[in-house]
Amino acid sequence: MFSNKESFKQAYLKKLMEGEGITAEEATHWDKFSALVGLLKEKMSYHKAMNTISISQGKQIYYFSLEFLIGKLLLNYLVNFKIEGLVREGLSELNINLDDLLEQESDPGLGNGGLGRLAACFLDSMAFLGIEGHGNGIRYKYGLFEQKIVCGNQVEVADNWLKNGYPWEMRKYNKAVIVKFKGNVRVEYHEGETVFHHENYEQVLAVPYDVPIMSYDNPMYINNLRLWSAEAVSGELDLTSFNRGEFNQATSYKSEVEAISYILYPDDSGRSGRELRLKQEYFFVAAGLGSIVRSYKKKNNTCSLQDFSRRVAIHINDTHPVLCIPELMRILIDEERIGWDEAWNITVNTISFTNHTVLPEALEKWPIDLVKSLLPRIYMIIEEIDRRFKEDLTRKFLDDQEVVHNTQIFRDGYVWMANLAIIGSSSVNGVARLHTKILKNEVFKEYYRIFGYKFSNKTNGVNHRRFLLAANPKMSGLITEAIGPNWKEDAEELKKLKKFKDDHSFLEQIAKVKYENKCRLAEKVRSKQGLVLDPSSIFDVQVKRVHAYKRQLLNVLKIMHLYNQAIDDPESLTGSQTFIFGGKAAPGYHYAKVVIKLINALSQKIEQDPNVNQKLKVVFIENFNVSQGELIYPAADISEQISTASKEASGTGNMKFMMNGALTLGTLDGANVEINEAVGKENIFIFGLNADQVLDYTRNGGYKPWDEYHANPDIRRCVDHLRSGFFDNLGEEFRVLYDSLLIYNDEFFVLKDFQSYLEMHAKLQKLYLNRDAWNRISLINIAESGIFSSDRTIRDYADWIWKIRYRTVANLTF
């Protein structure tokens, strides 16, 4: 990319001059940051132009997702191009500190949590593996809100991430697509053919902004994340009203249109059944498919879509992009004049679907009338898909009313999006083995009987180059020293670390890196929030969205118990512990907001108590996002993965912690099951009910939280804190939590798992005193984390779903 430091410096200064017309002395940090990004982009497009070979044989993968939580890009791209050192030194000779420039980049909050982060990890791994795989999403003007904690409460601040511009993106106005809403459909019979005319619609212009995706050591493959922005079609501005001075009317069209890509819905694993959300979904689907069809025809020099599914794969991340199915049908039938049966074959063979959750409230459904009025032609197509599916089904399952009833797309006045997704795609996958089993046997069991061949598991993964190589440079250096650099390309190589498991001095080095990472986090938290952390205490961490099923409340009750113990017997606590929380609550999710308040109230209570504040500390880190995660995961000793078994589809935070050497304290849920298998049961700390037990209680009843409450004085004391004078006058506020446990029958089995959780946690506390034993487990966790690299996940998708080739270890230097 740059042959040496001098050539970098020259190119950089030139860029700064031509871009901003200024010298290094006059430029602000922002100018310098933009110039560096501009320079990298220029180099990338040069490499892109040189790219003539395609290992995936021209098949294009399009990953449709309403969320891409990509994090900052600059540092990763420097690491990926292997020029971080050269650039840092070069800049330093120009009196510029690279860290100041890295600070300038905004962290685009275009996702809520795990689902959006997964999409971003997949983009990296596709580029790394030489797959022509592109993202398709929305360029929200405002991302997920920024979280501030004021007097213990979450306060949401708008995330104006574009305020200075975003130098990575490239606006492509000439590639805009028109998207049509509302109106009516006129049916015409013409020479024995039925023709559909969509009329009186409202038009929206979808303008793409492209962000380059550049992975490790592979400048030949630069993929594209295409994010769509909604704009008014200029011809539609109501000039007559405008000229008459009726500005409101003239501008209302404009603001209605721009609302579509204005803001990300902030609900994780929940419904947001609003018209605007449905508009967002159709908007990015229609824009994406429109541009894919256009580029397909150009690239393949054809005007026929008959071979479409052999050269294009469209993957839908959860049901949010499921309108891809009727929209592709619409294009094939109405625009390409292909008959239904052939169009259906092409569509099903093109589309594959990933399910992300089994929580009933997260299964997407839309009121029939809303779909009908907003998308009249799409609605007709869904109706016809349903009609044909049922016709086919009744022939095969005539006698089985349950199958017929539970598989309909239309039910109780709603359109069920997962049903449409399963019927209209060739592949349905879950995201961890346990999750896939639950899909097959519970949530979609009728579909599994009909379409058994469509279902498979593809366990999630994370980008180990972002979350280990770049986020934890000291550990990476140590690993490379020990086993060489190949683990960066092939995460399975990390296994080689196991030969150091009895090497005392190596284990001490791991511990030293962990300590330094804890200091790094402590310094950050001190400068941002003014909180003091003690890096020699155990960092026990739970960072993720706040949700009842993730059971932050269980963690809090455990800390209350430790507090009670310390009050009763000051000698009972051995070492000192820091409990770190982070995570956002959906703004309308009252319960989750009260949990945040509770964490902060407990934090304060402990801080003010001189008898315990040397031993225990609770901190809530504001605004958990990807950038914070990159500091937090490498600094954790304990990774809290304590969801109610069967509720967390996979989790990916668990993998990021593991790969940075944290020990997992968790339930047998999601991918924890597979982590358990990878490291062996001596190297993970599992407690609580398993999924079968939870499902059995849910089906047959029999769980009585009051029994737990009465039988266990430790539980009783902690739970009573939620309504007694323990928190001065906050008792009323926490009543909703108390009620969830005892009045509403503890849906997530918090009290049931409490005792075994305490026991496992106590075991960890004791283990920490044995440094070598602890560090050995830490090492084994890192060593066995290779299968949780998203490179492995993407290879699974490529082999089994998309059926394409990719770079392998043997042809890496290809």
Ligand SMILES: *Cc1c(COP(=O)(O)O)cnc(C)c1O
């Ligand atoms: C990885 C990640 C998540 C997902 O965490 P889980 O523990 O799997 O819920 C959420 N948010 C961010 C910012 C992440 O990086």
